[in-house]
Structure formats: structure tokens, C-alpha cells
Amino acid sequence: MQLGPVAQALEAALVASCPGDAPLGLAVSGGGDSMALLCAAAERSGPPVLAVTVDHGLRPEARDEARFVADTCARLGVAHTTLCWQGWDGSGNLQDAARRARYRLIADWAAGQGIAHVALGHNRDDQAETLLMRLARGAGVDGLSAMAPARQSLGVTWLRPFLGLGRADLRAFLDERGQRWIEDPSNEDTRFGRVQARRALDVLAPLGITAEGLAAAAARMASARAALDVATREAATRLACEDRGDVVIDRAGLAALSDEIARRLLFAALAWVATAEYPPRAEALADTMAALITAPRATLHGCLIARHGDRLRLSREPAAVAGKTAPAGAAWDGRWRMDGPAVPGDEIRALGEAGLGLCPEWRASGLPRASLIASPSVWRGGALIAAPLAGFGNGWQARVTTSLRARIVSH
Numbered sequence: 001m002q003l004g005p006v007a008q009a010l011e012a013a014l015v016a017s018c019p020g021d022a023p024l025g026l027a028v029s030g031g032g033d034s035m036a037l038l039c040a041a042a043e044r045s046g047p048p049v050l051a052v053t054v055d056h057g058l059r060p061e062a063r064d065e066a067r068f069v070a071d072t073c074a075r076l077g078v079a080h081t082t083l084c085w086q087g088w089d090g091s092g093n094l095q096d097a098a099r100r101a102r103y104r105l106i107a108d109w110a111a112g113q114g115i116a117h118v119a120l121g122h123n124r125d126d127q128a129e130t131l132l133m134r135l136a137r138g139a140g141v142d143g144l145s146a147m148a149p150a151r152q153s154l155g156v157t158w159l160r161p162f163l164g165l166g167r168a169d170l171r172a173f174l175d176e177r178g179q180r181w182i183e184d185p186s187n188e189d190t191r192f193g194r195v196q197a198r199r200a201l202d203v204l205a206p207l208g209i210t211a212e213g214l215a216a217a218a219a220r221m222a223s224a225r226a227a228l229d230v231a232t233r234e235a236a237t238r239l240a241c242e243d244r245g246d247v248v249i250d251r252a253g254l255a256a257l258s259d260e261i262a263r264r265l266l267f268a269a270l271a272w273v274a275t276a277e278y279p280p281r282a283e284a285l286a287d288t289m290a291a292l293i294t295a296p297r298a299t300l301h302g303c304l305i306a307r308h309g310d311r312l313r314l315s316r317e318p319a320a321v322a323g324k325t326a327p328a329g330a331a332w333d334g335r336w337r338m339d340g341p342a343v344p345g346d347e348i349r350a351l352g353e354a355g356l357g358l359c360p361e362w363r364a365s366g367l368p369r370a371s372l373i374a375s376p377s378v379w380r381g382g383a384l385i386a387a388p389l390a391g392f393g394n395g396w397q398a399r400v401t402t403s404l405r406a407r408i409v410s411h
């Protein structure tokens, strides 16, 4: 039997990225895109398919929507789970927090089910609208890059089989099957940037600016971004080295790089040292680098950047970690682990000025004072037990669990 474009797209994505016998997770909100995903996956003969819906508890209808997906799954013979999110602490952007929580909840669910691949319903129109919204914010290559058809994060490979299909194609596929979907009322709310972008696409059509064309441009941006990542990794290998959690960069080499690669290298180094999810703003970085022409040091993004002869050293800013604590067995400041003879109640903290004063051998470490003050140390009540980077190991070792290189993949 000839497969239609929707089934074909799913098939192609699975052949490209998912082993033939692996179970497949589906993130199904009940909207047209993910309902098409559900129907197409249910029609395949192959390994088991499991669907999941996140009820963010933010709209009264959300519970009914999850029920609608569950009922449809029952009819199609697909196992279904609803996950509830109650985690918003009221801080930050609600949409962003909900989105992150959704991915986290789905990833945990997938791990619990032994599922390594989860498909999402994003389509070509989403891609084009995102590009327009990012253009409005003056985004560069990274921001204008298309979503990847397959991407690893949170221990899951996320698949987006429908990036080459339009929203209308997916709805037509559902109509053919008499399958309903939920129309999100916010899709008509012109206060949302995405809805404005959708309307703008209609206006742009006479100029020949189409979702297809914009999606193609976004794909080229993604390819350019990948090339920039390679160049940045090469620059990092040549010019930068990790030194016990700090990054040391050759200043002359950095100055000889193109602005774009220098910025990317510094972004990655700052984000690695500060375990920050996002890099600092480009303007803030430019101001800081200009200040460092005359000033010996500057702070940015929770990091201290200091000139040491012909090198720049990026280290954690002591003030940024002064109040951070973690149990001895846990990660500290997002990237440090302390291994040693722990007893219950032992705590990891930044060494601090006072702690450094208890480490007479610190100069032998060769690390600057500021790096050591921000370095991890073990405390038992008020007593310093170990400060491995400051020459007071006492049977303990400090190790960084991430790498600068891994940070230089901007997506």
C-alpha cells in the first residue's frame, strides 16, 4: 500500500533515528499536530507505541483535553499516561517554566518506561513562525536556526518527524480519518507573538515569502550554526584549556579570531564556568571585553575574567557561589562532585576567604586566590574538612563533571 505524506514522514524519521524494535514515545497534547502523530503511529505495524500528555493544570479545560487524548488512545489501542505538573513557584516566565517542566516530566516518564525516543508534533509552519518571531528580536544564526529533526537532551532522543509538513497537511490527514483534535483558543489570540507571526505570513505571501521558504532558510541557518560550532571547538582546542574548573585562554590567539568565533568561545567558557543555561547578552560581553583592555579584571555572568600576562583566566565569581551548599554526595554549583570519606551531614560550600585562611599550602596549587575562594570545600558543621584545590585534600578529591568542549554545541 502506498503511504501518504504523513505516514511517510513518520516512517522516514523512525528509519533515520530509531532502531526498528525500540518502543516509541509520543508527546500528545491533543492539538492537530500531535493527534496526527498519534494516528499515524497507531496505524504502523511495529514496536509498541506509548503516548503521554502533560496536564499543566493552568487552564480549566486541560484535564478534559488529557481525557480526550486518553480516550482516543484507548480506541486506537495505544497505551496512554497523563502526567500532572504542579511545580510552578511563581517566579520567571510561566510559559517557559511550563515548557521546561513538560520536557522534564516526559523525559522522566520515558526513562521509567524504557523509552529512548519520543516524537513531537512540530510542523513546518511552527518552524516558519518561530523564525519570524526571532527575526523580530534581532536574532543571529543560532536563534534563526531550524529545530532539528532529531535531538538529544535529558537522556531522550526527541524526534520531530513533521517538520517538512504544513499544519494543513496534518489536519487534512485527521479529517480523512474523521479524527477530531483540540483547537487551542490561544491560537486565535492576537496578543501572542506566534499568532501575530501566523497572520504576518498571510500578509507576506504575495511577496513570495512562504512557510516553506522560511523553513528552508532556517535549515540553512542550522547548517551554518553546526559549522560555527566546529570552528569554535577547533579554536577552543588551540587556545583554551580547562584548569580545575577555570578556563585559561591565550589572549593573542583570541584577539586574532573572527568576532563571531571569539564570542562563541567566550560564551561557551562563561556558560561552562557558571553552569548557566544561557550565555550572557552579546552587548554585555562586548562591554566586558572592552573594559578588560585597561582593567585587570571584570565580572560577568557569575564569572570573574582576569588578565594574567598573555592569558585570560575565567573563574567562578566568589560572590555568585558564596551561599551555595549541597550535601557531600550531591552536585555542587551544577558541575562539581566531591569524592571522599563523607559522614552524614557533611556539606559542600565555597571555600571563602575564611576557609582559604585555613589552608596554609594554597599557594603551591598555582591557582589564583579568587579561584580558590570560589572552589568547593567540605564542611562538617563549622569545621573545614577538606579543600582539595587549595592543597588541603584530607582524602577528598574535587572533580568537574562536565567539559568545556561539550558546552560548544549551541543547541
Ligand SMILES: Nc1ncnc2c1ncn2[C@@H]1O[C@H](COP(=O)(O)OP(=O)(O)OP(=O)(O)O)[C@@H](O)[C@H]1O
Pocket: 027, 028, 029, 033, 034, 052, 053, 054, 055, 056, 099, 102, 119, 120, 121, 122, 126
Ligand atoms: N501538554 C502536552 N502534553 C504532551 N505533549 C505536548 C504538550 N504540549 C505540547 N506537546 C508536544 O510538543 C509539541 C509542540 O507543541 P507546542 O508547539 O505547543 O510547544 P511549544 O511550547 O511551542 O514548545 P517548543 O518550544 O518545543 O516548540 C506538540 O506537537 C506535542 O508533541
